[in-house]
Amino acid sequence: MINREPELCYYFAYGSCMCHVDLQRTLQEDVEPYIIGMATLTGYRFGFYYYAQHRNCGALDIVPDRDSTVHGVLYRLPARLIPALDLREHVPQGGYRHELVNVRCQDRHYFQVKTYVVVDKLPTEYPPNDWYTGVVMRGAATCNLPTAYRHQLHAHIQQLQQRQPSDLAAA
Template structure:
């Protein structure tokens, strides 16, 4: 147990406020309903608001074995920005979030970033980035596409960004479908 997590459980047992951390979600965790599955309790109360991460772009550079599709990652890009959801989570969620993001299995790792939300700058905010990135993007499946969009729309990301996100995911799916069709045509 790390010092911080030990401190959080110790404070809680004394009836003191639990320690917490800020978390920037840009993929399926944007959806509070989906995040509830991970934590076992509602997460709406922990939403600070929409947030913008400057100097990064989105990409599907990880294959999720559990979902059998491409999943989102953020990649440094000085000319881009990523919209997402800023959460202020109790420390007791930290291990569950790491497990969901496959940190123990070297899927993602913590990255500490600065985001803008509700007119404020939040520094040292946790997000997750893929460790072993694929050389090219891999399409999400329909379930992942829908949960990402549901989170983006539910939490109020800009309409322009939601449309961009949908179009990007849909184009990846169409490209993958064309490749499958061509492979099947030439293998018969």
């Protein structure tokens, strides 16, 4: 009998999927064993360029920016979980799409890592609600993202949440 390891997929999460409890809710499986650790993506910055109707708020996205860095979580997921992840990210509806990126995690480089980017980006950022903010920040803390980065992310969210409703109409 041949004992084969299941096909695996490296996945870089930078938004709500950093929170393994929230990701577990979607995938219906404990994902903690699949966490490799905190990872860094260079050449991108974060932004809230997606309006998630099901959450009634802005959701994270990444955009190319050669002078920036995005921190997140690197998972090594069984490939059988990717279809459920695609549904979560609204890939069939054109919300997000796959993008292959290179990340650094625990002094190693990982190439051709799957992540998700928004297909039709909003012209301006749309603020997340308190629930989404809590999930993102909980994931960032649990996975021990750099403190300065967590503060930057939180300050950016607060700035967006203080915008006037008329500012959001343009988005």
